[in-house]
Amino acid sequence: MKKKNVIAIIGRPNVGKSSLFNRVIKEKKAIIEDRPGVTRDRIYGSADWLTRDFIVIDTGGITLENATFAKEIKLQAEIAMAEADVIVFVVNHQEGLLPDDEMIAKLLYKTKKPVILAVNKYDRKMNQDETYHYLTLGFGEPFLISSTHGIGIGDLLDEIIHKLPSPKEQDQTPYPSVALIGKPNVGKSSLINTLTGEQRMIVSPIPGTTIDAVDSLVKYNGKNYLFVDTAGIRRKGKIESLEKYSYLRSLGAINKADFVLLMMDMSEPISDQDTNIGGLAFEAQKPIIIIGNKWDLLPTEMKDRKRREAEIRAYFKYLRYAKIIFISALEKQKIGQIYQAIDDVDASLKRKIQTSIFNEVLNRAQLLNPAPDHNGGRLKIYYGSQVEAYLPTFVIFVNNPDYVHFSYKRFLENQIREQFGFEGVPINLIFRERR
Structure with missing residues (x-):
């Protein structure tokens, strides 16, 4: 069965974890403020890259200081690490390596999980001595990023996908x-x-x-x-x-x-x-x-x-x-x-539905209830078919996806369920323009 992989973003306070989280999930979900301890709870968000869907966890900053909530933050970060398939360890290039970074590295050694080192907030090209400095953490060549400006994020995501378990490995569960x-x-x-x-x-x-x-x-x-x-x-x-x-x-x-x-x-x-x-x-x-x-x-x-x-x-x-x-x-x-x-x-x-039968249902649905005008035009459905996916997923080719009103999408889903069942499971309808 397909499950979404989990990526945990770990680091000390004020290294840019929340900015990286927001950049990866493509929305401003995490609170960004230039002071430690703002992100206390883990925040979950969904993301995708190179056709792989995954969950990203933003955690509070782990610190050696006896700060408010420090113990709770460390505990929830450890829970996030336990859940994760891949861990992104973020450090701040402008401040360099601090004792907190080395303490977190020791925590990460114990997880036995793939760890990617991301050096955030870099504003110039590093010389060889500086790169070697980060290699001493023991997580290989660092990825140089700026989560604020989006620099290096694509390369970092490529490496995350490379380290994730393959879909075939995930589908080996012998029982539900x-x-x-x-x-x-x-x-x-x-x-x-x-x-x-x-x-x-x-x-x-x-x-x-x-x-x-x-x-x-x-x-x-x-x-x-x-x-x-x-x-x-x-x-x-x-x-x-x-x-x-x-x-x-x-x-x-x-x-x-x-x-x-x-x-x-x-x-x-x-x-x-x-x-x-x-x-x-x-x-x-x-x-x-x-x-x-x-x-x-x-x-x-x-x-x-x-x-x-x-x-x-x-x-x-x-x-x-x-x-x-x-x-x-x-x-x-x-x-x-x-x-x-x-x-x-x-x-x-x-359950798999034959394309010819599925299109009969689409045609009958349009005759029963023609699509209303929406966004300056009226939807016209040409054809559709079921595609391979964990959840029942249907791609429907239309004149313009912008013309799909949410109520008509719900009507089509109800027609599909009425004809084919799919009780107990969500259905994904994907509308694409016919070229």
Whole structure:
């Protein structure tokens, strides 16, 4: 299964990590200010280069000084390094190498990860003695960059792609990886215990019992499934220091997973936090199955599955493609439906549509609902076909992609789903001008 690679940007304060982060993701997401400690939490962003998609993590500056948040910043940087496939170690040419740089280099030696040394803020050509100075860090020839002016960034990205695992290496996972996410105390650990048939996780009514993401390999009907139990995600305003890192590790578990199970407590009203958590998996473009747990606690008059499903879909309009099942993890009710749902979604991922049949659907959709005028013109669809990709992806050739209104794109997606299913998985529609 395809997972996005992770690139971590590491360095001491004020070396230009956030500027490099913004340059790579092509947007100003990280806060840039000329004083140490501005970036405290890790910030995630998506980027691409040479057809490879990856996630970039911007971290707070690691320092030897007893500064405010120094320990927390060091911890979250270490978490970022653990998640990363490639680490970019940034130093500041204008200030030269400092003891903090050497301390960070020692941390990086322990990771056994590919490390690329980027010398930022250089304003003139280095002489041989200066280059040798950076070679003493032990990470090979440095890349000379200016993240502010964009100098050397292309060469740096080329090296990042060169050091990433090949797509074939990533596709060798022998079984699906499934991340369980949800608010605290919705029953994730109880479900893991039921699936594994043992008291593997600590089950407690106290929210926050699970601090880290924990893997459990389960065999069912001769097939293996890797379930990852994550810490319950609370509202950001209520996330305390230790929980912050659990939250970030949950984000990492979502990225690495092939499928996401979004669990909710059906004995409680659906909350905005439930929808916010679902949004994390949606933004990561993951196949999603919504699980309504604690069905056994509902009074008989509330056990109308169709009505409860409609209620969930009203809250999760952005997840209209998600499968929904209702279970009781504690009472072991309907647990087999989870495996069936995962297999069904897996089949949707692998579904291939013949080009001729797909174009019949496109033609019928245009007759049923012609495209409206948009951006000074009207969309005309010529033809389309499915292309090889992890998620179902269709390239549609049109007279002008600017004429595609978002509502018409959604209409076409609904027509495709109505004809071919693809339940549980996102669909990518790419519009290109026919030349």
